[in-house]
Amino acid sequence: MLELVDLSKKFKQLYAVKNVNMFVERGEIIGLLGPNGAGKSTAISMISSLAEPTSGDVRFHNESILKKPGDFRNIVGVIPQEIALYTDLTADENLQFFGRMYRLKGSTLKNKINEILDLVGLTDRRKDVVKTFSGGMKRRLNIGVALLHDPELLIMDEPTVGIDPQSRNYILETVKRLNKERDMTVIYTSHYMEEVEFLCDRIYIMDHGNLIASGTNEEIKRILSSEKTISIKSDQLNEQFISLIQEHPLVNRVVTTDKEITLMVAKEVSMFVELTKFAEQAGIELTSVHNRTPTLEDVFLHLTGRALRD
């Protein structure tokens, strides 16, 4: 359905996206992952025809969208990261406005608005000015606006940023419903690995403008099939302890946060004795040490060297 062929975008001397190849089949939910500055938003801009690539092409049903962007725009819905709504207008007025942008009018527009408000659960608040809405409600309306013209392809750029878990679940369920009930194809970018794991059939991982991995959840996790993850928790983590772990020859990778250290080692390696010894040397007490199979987050760390939310 959609294909990115050697897609690149260069700003002055810097490549924001470099030779990205990607395909999306009809009815799929595709996850696009990457830390900040990975090139996701630039890629999304080119996929949605808002930005022209420096080189390469975006093909929809085997035709370049660059030739007839107007035709492509009629069948694509874009949900930007920002709340792209007029906050001085009501939910109803926003939908009316954007509906008219899509040349909808009269009873068609009215019915569509009712349907969308029902879908995003805002029928009761339709007459309220958007600036009085909670973050989650704004996000839901933001999604609703992109659905007014029944797009075949929905592009969602981090649609759950900064909202409460309840609204996030509502949005994720809505995306699932749209995909199942309307056979809508979705490209979904997120900072939340669990969302991508929950929603997506296939995942593309980007870093520094390059595509560094792709496949289903399982395929990607298999990248680390020969490794395991050890998660260490302590309230007293210090530099000495961390450097002792980093210098250990069997440790492949270490990521630290305030109270947790995650390290990757070969599957057969047991580090328990060494870790206890290091803790003693550094004068700290460990709260817990867990062995687990690698998650998508671990794969991401392995590939990019950065946590997803860095």
Added chain:
Amino acid sequence: MIAIILAKFRMFIRNPWTFIIFTVMSLGFAFIIGGNGAVSTITVPITAEEGAIENINLKESLENEEAFRFNWLDEEEMRNQIENGKAEAGVILSDDSYQLIIGVESPNVSMIEQAVQRAYMKHNQKEAIVKAAEADTEDKRETLLQDFEATMESPVFEVETTRFTSEDAVIYDNTFQSLFGFTLFFVIYTIAYNLLPILVEKREGIWDRMILSPVKKWEVYVANLVYSFLEGYIQIVIIFCVFHYGLKLDFYGKFVEVLLLSVPYVFAIVALSILLTAIVKNVQQFNAVIPIIAVSMAMIGGAYWPLEIVESEILIALSKINPITYGMEILNGVVLYGYSFEELLYPISILVLMGVVMTGLGIHLMERRHV
């Protein structure tokens, strides 16, 4: 396109304060500084030597003066007023002469003297007629003077004196200077702050949403420009209407022309605003730049004071690239100088040219910056 304009007006109705504030400020400044066109009078203390001015003609003539109100006092009081700076000058009248007591040398003093001279001349003229007609009784004298007054009010023929106004002549009218100046100045803010949402819409992705819809990009631009133009123009119409209908300022019969000829100026300011919107990077920069641009343009363009009093070559040169200069030239030209359409064509053309160039440049810059 219509949907965009309607949505903008809907939001304007919800939040009209920027428009109201700048309209009220224009009205307030124009009214306070320029007045409402009524002629202000200067009070002049006046006294007469004992026994003088028995004839009321002289007194009446002075009291009929429009520019001055002669306040009859005794000589000591008059001198006190002048000494204390309460009056610029005073007049002591005698039978066939007068004395001018000057406290402050000002252009008003010579005008006071001219008024007093006119009164004496009229008085002497009437006395000469009475003498020539040999009206020796009081009744005859009174009848004669009444006939004279009646003839003066409806003469058999009138002699109209006109003069050619040379190209360099300057007509200064404080009311129109302030009205036009402050209106053209404050409308810059109204228009600019109406185009500011483009920056916000681009930042918040609303612009992208519109671009992704079947609406053409030019339609989005035109809708924004038309809306800003309408709001700026409506502000100008409201201000001029308040002065015309509310304060009875008759624009020398050129009210409709003034309204129509404001159009090129509003167009140029809309264009300037779109250029500024394209140049600045964010709302904070825009908020900082607009007052600087508006105030300096108003000073250089003659909105606060007439350009004719500016002597600096640099400022005069800068005024040539300033829309306010041409806006003021058009409005003053049509109202005060009675310019013909051919004479107005030059400033109109400059404003239209500025508008076209700045709109093109602004949109080009915006498109280049937009990723």
